[in-house]
Amino acid sequence: MFDDATIVAIATANGIGSISIVRISGVNALEIATKISKKNNFTPRLATLSYLYDSNNEIIDEALILYFKAPFSFTGEDVVEFQCHGGIAIANMIIDEALKYGARIANPGEFSKRAFFNNKIDLTKAEAISKIIEARSADAVKLLARQLKGELTSFVNEIREDLLFMLAYTEVSIDYAEEDLPSDIFEQIKNKIEKIKIKLSNTLDASKRREGMIEGFKVAIIGKPNVGKSSLLNKLLNYDRAIISDIAGTTRDTIEESVKIGTHIIKIVDTAGIRNASDVIEKIGIEKSIQTINEADVVIALFDNSKICDDEDRKILELIDENSNKEIIKILNKSDLENRFDKSNITDFIELSTKEDINPLIKKVEQILDSNTFGDEMSLISKRQVSSVEKTLYNINLSVQPLNSGELEFFAHFITEALESISSITRPYENDEMLDVMFGEFCLGK
Ligand SMILES: Nc1nc2c(c(=O)[nH]1)N(C=O)[C@@H](CNc1ccc(C(=O)N[C@@H](CCC(=O)O)C(=O)O)cc1)CN2
Ligand SMILES: Nc1nc2c(ncn2[C@@H]2O[C@H](COP(=O)(O)OP(=O)(O)OP(=O)(O)O)[C@@H](O)[C@H]2O)c(=O)[nH]1
Numbered sequence: 001m002f003d004d005a006t007i008v009a010i011a012t013a014n015g016i017g018s019i020s021i022v023r024i025s026g027v028n029a030l031e032i033a034t035k036i037s038k039k040n041n042f043t044p045r046l047a048t049l050s051y052l053y054d055s056n057n058e059i060i061d062e063a064l065i066l067y068f069k070a071p072f073s074f075t076g077e078d079v080v081e082f083q084c085h086g087g088i089a090i091a092n093m094i095i096d097e098a099l100k101y102g103a104r105i106a107n108p109g110e111f112s113k114r115a116f117f118n119n120k121i122d123l124t125k126a127e128a129i130s131k132i133i134e135a136r137s138a139d140a141v142k143l144l145a146r147q148l149k150g151e152l153t154s155f156v157n158e159i160r161e162d163l164l165f166m167l168a169y170t171e172v173s174i175d176y177a178e179e180d181l182p183s184d185i186f187e188q189i190k191n192k193i194e195k196i197k198i199k200l201s202n203t204l205d206a207s208k209r210r211e212g213m214i215e216g217f218k219v220a221i222i223g224k225p226n227v228g229k230s231s232l233l234n235k236l237l238n239y240d241r242a243i244i245s246d247i248a249g250t251t252r253d254t255i256e257e258s259v260k261i262g263t264h265i266i267k268i269v270d271t272a273g274i275r276n277a278s279d280v281i282e283k284i285g286i287e288k289s290i291q292t293i294n295e296a297d298v299v300i301a302l303f304d305n306s307k308i309c310d311d312e313d314r315k316i317l318e319l320i321d322e323n324s325n326k327e328i329i330k331i332l333n334k335s336d337l338e339n340r341f342d343k344s345n346i347t348d349f350i351e352l353s354t355k356e357d358i359n360p361l362i363k364k365v366e367q368i369l370d371s372n373t374f375g376d377e378m379s380l381i382s383k384r385q386v387s388s389v390e391k392t393l394y395n396i397n398l399s400v401q402p403l404n405s406g407e408l409e410f411f412a413h414f415i416t417e418a419l420e421s422i423s424s425i426t427r428p429y430e431n432d433e434m435l436d437v438m439f440g441e442f443c444l445g446k
């Protein structure tokens with residue numbers, strides 16, 4: 001799974017800061033620390049202040065050295081940390097010395113990978129660590145910290161226990177006569193199945209709503225050409241990001257910019273107007289809008305209040321109706337001009353113009369994102385976790401019919417599949433390739 005080399009990497013950011021940390025893990029860690037510091041009586045977990053020397057005996061720095069004696073370290077191996085003066089020059093010099101004394105540079109995620117294989121962390125914790133490093137908002141950090149603390153691990157273990165209970169009893173009832181079993185055992189199993197189904201689908205729903213907390217929520221502006229989409233984007237960003245003109249078709253490509261709304265970091269997406277120039281292009285336009293709507297957490301759909309409602313507007317309104325599960329805010333824009341849009345075509349709209357305060361619109365977006373964010377339900381934080389839960393739910397659903405008809409071998413088969421899927425969230429049975437890909441996406445030095 002991995003070689004037994006001693007690995008070294010900078011643990012801190014690759015830039016100027018007051019302190020940098022170089023971390024070494026493996027059997028030679030202590031010996032390397034001894035050579036660099038000329039000290040050899042490290043007490044585990046006690047910071048030791050020492051000068052550091054290179055192999056020519058020239059002084060490099062004054063640093064704190066931390067020694068973690070195996071197995072009581074992050075990786076489960078002997079770990080030594082040099083907390084040296086910041087910047088990258090000193091850290092790189094320490095790394096060079098460690099390489100001379102037999103260490104090699106760690107691969108991305110290798111410290112975490114070793115922690116996983118030494119049973120110090122499970123995959124949920126590894127994923128939480130990896131995402132926390134990249135988190136951009138306090139909301140995201142809090143969500144991830146819950147998983148770091150083991151919330152998903154407990155969730156998985158509870159479901160595993162229930163599934164194992166079911167398997168145990170089906171095994172027994174396949175082998176033994178019914179009268180030897182508690183009479184309500186199948187009722188118990190059915191109840192457990194129903195509870196698991198609810199638990200899994202609630203978790204999937206909450207996770208879907210919160211997807212944007214980690215990746216950044218997407219708010220998309222759609223509408224036909226010239227309705228004022230880019231003008232609204234600029235107002236939301238508070239600077240002139242997009243080019244604006246009275247020529248329809250000014251914005252050719254999708255523009256994405258980050259901005260903070262309330263506690264949320266969001267990506268605002270300004271799209272090219274949905275055009276009706278020819279059938280082919282119109283089709284592309286509509287397809288693009290459908291895609292935009294699908295990918296967005298909130299959609300702001302603009303209509304031009306200074307023009308009469310035409311077929312293009314009606315197409316967009318139709319699209320909105322078809323996506324009633326999406327949060328779509330309808331805006332009658334350019335309401336400062338003479339109103340010509342027939343309002344019988346549209347419900348629940350906000351009248352707006354560039355001359356007006358957009359705070360009510362921002363508040364509305366914030367409210368929607370708040371409701372997507374908050375709540376006590378647990379969330380999954382990666383596609384991998386979501387697909388494992390989906391697979392578990394799929395197999396649980398398939399197990400119901402054979403349970404009802406007494407085909408216990410089939411029931412046991414689906415429960416076994418479900419057990420495998422749910423277990424893979426914390427610890428897959430055998431899947432080295434997946435693990436390589438996953439840990440390979442981690443930050444260097446993590
Ligand atoms: N300097 C430093 N800070 C750090 C880390 C690190 O590796 N080094 N971490 C790295 O991610 C995080 C803290 N995570 C850690 C997790 C476990 C152990 C550890 O030594 N575990 C031992 C002992 C447990 C105990 O005493 O309770 C063990 O699990 O056996 C250390 C750090 C964040 N801050
Ligand atoms: N009177 C008035 N004019 C507006 C308003 N919003 C935008 N405009 C004008 O409408 C024209 C088109 O604005 P844009 O923001 O470029 O429109 P768009 O929807 O991005 O257009 P495309 O990129 O071509 O799809 C510009 O001349 C804007 O100044 C508004 O609320 N009131």
Ligand SMILES: [Mg+2]
Pocket residue numbers: 229230231242243250251270271273
């Ligand atoms: Mg535009």
